[in-house]
Amino acid sequence: MGFQIADVTLNSRFFLGTASYPSPQILQEAIAASGAEVVTVGLKRQMAASGASTQNDFYAMIRSSGARLLPNTAGCRSAREAVTMSQMARELFGTHWIKLEVVGDEHTLQPDPFELVTAATELVRDGFEVFPYCTDDLVSCQRLLDAGCRILMPWGAPIGSGQGLRNPHALRTLRARLPGVPLIVDAGIGSPADAVQAMELGFDAVLLNSAVAHARDPVQMARAFKLGIESGRLAWEAGIMAQQDMAVASTPVTGRPFIL
Amino acid sequence: MTLINITLNGELRQVPADSSLAEALAGSGQPAQSFASAINGEFVARDARAQTVLADGDAIFTFQAITGG
Numbered sequence: 001m002g003f004q005i006a007d008v009t010l011n012s013r014f015f016l017g018t019a020s021y022p023s024p025q026i027l028q029e030a031i032a033a034s035g036a037e038v039v040t041v042g043l044k045r046q047m048a049a050s051g052a053s054t055q056n057d058f059y060a061m062i063r064s065s066g067a068r069l070l071p072n073t074a075g076c077r078s079a080r081e082a083v084t085m086s087q088m089a090r091e092l093f094g095t096h097w098i099k100l101e102v103v104g105d106e107h108t109l110q111p112d113p114f115e116l117v118t119a120a121t122e123l124v125r126d127g128f129e130v131f132p133y134c135t136d137d138l139v140s141c142q143r144l145l146d147a148g149c150r151i152l153m154p155w156g157a158p159i160g161s162g163q164g165l166r167n168p169h170a171l172r173t174l175r176a177r178l179p180g181v182p183l184i185v186d187a188g189i190g191s192p193a194d195a196v197q198a199m200e201l202g203f204d205a206v207l208l209n210s211a212v213a214h215a216r217d218p219v220q221m222a223r224a225f226k227l228g229i230e231s232g233r234l235a236w237e238a239g240i241m242a243q244q245d246m247a248v249a250s251t252p253v254t255g256r257p258f259i260l
Numbered sequence: 261m262t263l264i265n266i267t268l269n270g271e272l273r274q275v276p277a278d279s280s281l282a283e284a285l286a287g288s289g290q291p292a293q294s295f296a297s298a299i300n301g302e303f304v305a306r307d308a309r310a311q312t313v314l315a316d317g318d319a320i321f322t323f324q325a326i327t328g329g
């Protein structure tokens with residue numbers, strides 16, 4: 001069933017990254033298998049003697065996939081850098097959507113909440129639809145909403161780590177405290193089970209890259225995630241039963257079958 | 261002719277004073293719409309490149325589309 005995000009209706013709740021695939025052909029097939037309608041892309045500073053690179057083949061293929069583009073500001077360390085990068089992305093990709101990334105720590109690539117809020121404030125004022133890659137801290141998420149963000153993308157675990165959801169409690173808290181805000185788990189997803197868990201927590205979508213790109217068979221893994229994300233969403237909508245401490249008989253027998 | 265020093269993607273260049281950004285970028289051979297540009301960390305829109313006059317010491321960077329996560 002379709003859902004609304006940033007004024008568009010999407011059918012797929014799977015946002016797919018496009019980096020690190022073995023070939024443009026495999027990336028193309030993975031996008032198709034995933035059913036993703038939104039894919040992330042990036043910007044790279046050109047080298048002094050930059051010629052035509054294989055990156056151009058990848059980008060041409062992504063364009064032809066028909067998926068909506070979500071450019072990122074990967075590599076930015078300050079709000080100022082991220083704002084400039086966003087402006088360049090808007091021109092280059094022809095979209096006002098931006099996945100705002102500002103890294104605050106080199107080892108964990110943890111988002112910097114202060115720089116994020118500064119950049120988001122300026123970008124929203126400039127007409128961008130900001131998808132901030134943020135931590136799962138409730139108050140910094142609220143500040144991003146105050147800055148004008150309409151979507152939040154908290155991490156499940158550090159980028160590329162494949163650790164899954166390290167803090168389900170924090171994610172559950174975000175869902176409970178921010179009803180109606182589109183929430184996307186971005187980063188850290190390792191296996192389809194992690195994506196199922198995110199969707200069962202009531203998240204609106206999942207964004208991942210490495211878990212598909214680094215699979216032995218990225219195309220098949222894209223399909224595995226597609227099914228997992230659909231399954232988790234259906235479960236959330238259906239309502240998951242409450243856990244019980246002890247067994248609760250499911251077959252409606254009348255006492256014991258034989259009195260011996 | 262007076263020359264000024266600029267850098268283009270980190271490489272030192274000498275260009276005539278009053279050169280525009282568009283002129284400095286023309287040598288790369290890339291189509292104008294295939295990259296984005298910034299001077300001293302500030303974005304310069306494609307349409308503004310011809311009117312943007314370079315100053316001595318300007319650092320120009322260009323960016324291209326790539327895959328991303």
